[in-house]
Amino acid sequence: MRFKNVWTQARIVKITDVAANVRLFELEPETGIQPYSAGAHIDVTVLINGLPEIRSYSLVGTYAPVGGRYYIGVKRLPASRGGSTYMWSLVPGARLTISQPKNQFQLTFGRPYYTLLAGGIGITPIYGMALELAQKGADFRLLYAGSSRCEMPFLDDLGANLGQRLSVFTSDEGRRVNVTEVVSSIEAGTQLYVCGPLSMLDGVRHAWQARGLPVGDLRYESFAASGQFAATEFQVTIPRLGKKVKVGANQTMLDALALAGVDVMSDCQIGECGLCVVDVLAHSGVVDHRDVFFSDQQKAENKKMCACVSRIASGDVVIDTAYRGASFTQ
Structure with a gap:
């Protein structure tokens, strides 16, 4: 039993491969798009074993009323519960039932400095945040971590828009992000926004608590909650x-x-x-x-x-x- 959503039909206008195993879906809702801010997501009805299920996907980019489209990024996961497999089976012209945007991961403006930290597909909500902060002339940095550059969507666009404010960490190049060092470098008044795998979030939360930083200055969203053990029946x-x-x-x-x-x-x-x-x-x-x-x-x-x-x-x-x-x- 979930909270009530306002649903509408949407047509898939375009599907683009934006990284290895990541596709960008361009959706055109029948009722037009609703205003949203960076960090927002929509719920999507997917079919798994013939039965409807609901999956949530972050809206990519910033709100643009002209054109009337939503953009969501979907990573194909080998251990998927079925959501990404279903989405990857669709083609342009297919129809989806989607909700209006909701935002539980919203930026708070007016801070002296921001740090954004994204791991893998966790860049989807962070991407729009970086663009909004850049548009407002805010002082910030984006730390983007992934297995390899070819698996990191929007990397070229972020580099072009952010310049030196972007730092890239890739495992295959031997450069991993150290979340303890990231938190250690946080100055008073800075807000940290994190989206990535559970291991990244746990590391950040432990380091944040150890420093005794204000709880409200750490904002996070998780995805693909992998655990310590392989999933078994x-x-x-x-x-x-x-x-x-x-x-x-x-x-x-x-x-x-x-x-x-x-x-x-x-x-x-x-x-x-x-x-x-x-x-x-x-x-x-x-x-x-x-x-x-x-x-x-x-x-x-x-x-x-x-x-x-x-x-x-x-x-x-x-x-x-x-x-x-x-x-x-x-």
């Missing part, structure tokens, strides 16, 4: 409902529960908002927490888990899906 038991549900290796607990008729409130589906939290009554194996909602201490307690991303490695879990106010206390 596990079983979920819900004694209160008398149900046992199998969760496939390429399926989330949230999706499996929904298919089994177990309603769990959710929204972000990337382990950030905490709406899908369930109580862990017992478990075998290891709880593989893949969210950024709970603190390290809460994760170590293994009393709750985010059904949208977290899993059980080499075991099973017994949960209760009943609403608990404490689920939303951090």
Whole structure:
């Protein structure tokens, strides 16, 4: 059960390969585009095993009323739950059901300095932020990390627009971004915006907390919440409902529960908002927490888990899906 969206039909006007395994989709909604700011995303209905599911994609670039198009970047992932596979199967002219833009990752203007940090496909929301800051003459830098330059979308355009404000880190060139050093270099009043894999976000959060920097000055968005263990099938038991549900290796607990008729409130589906939290009554194996909602201490307690991303490695879990106010206390 997700928060209510306002949906519309959109036609895929163009599909462009913008990097290895990354495609840019140009969408033309029937109702015209709605104003949005950098960091916004839209929800898209995709078909997985013939059933409709919802995936969220950041809007690329900045709002331009002329032309009336949305742009989203989709990376093809080998371990995809099906969203990227479905999107990559589409061709220009195909139609999608999309939501109006929403923004939970919005820039706050008026700061003396900004640092933007993007890892891989995490550049999609950060790209528009960099352009907006440049247009406003703000003082900022963008640190962009990836496996190789050929896998990093918008790199040439960013270089042309940002010049020395852009720093590129690529694993194949032996230059990796050190998030501890990044946070150590943050000066008072600076806001840090981060979008990338869970390992990057965890590293930044730990370094940020260690320095005692203001919590509100760190803004982040996650994607592809990979965990510490490979995803394998596990079983979920819900004694209160008398149900046992199998969760496939390429399926989330949230999706499996929904298919089994177990309603769990959710929204972000990337382990950030905490709406899908369930109580862990017992478990075998290891709880593989893949969210950024709970603190390290809460994760170590293994009393709750985010059904949208977290899993059980080499075991099973017994949960209760009943609403608990404490689920939303951090």
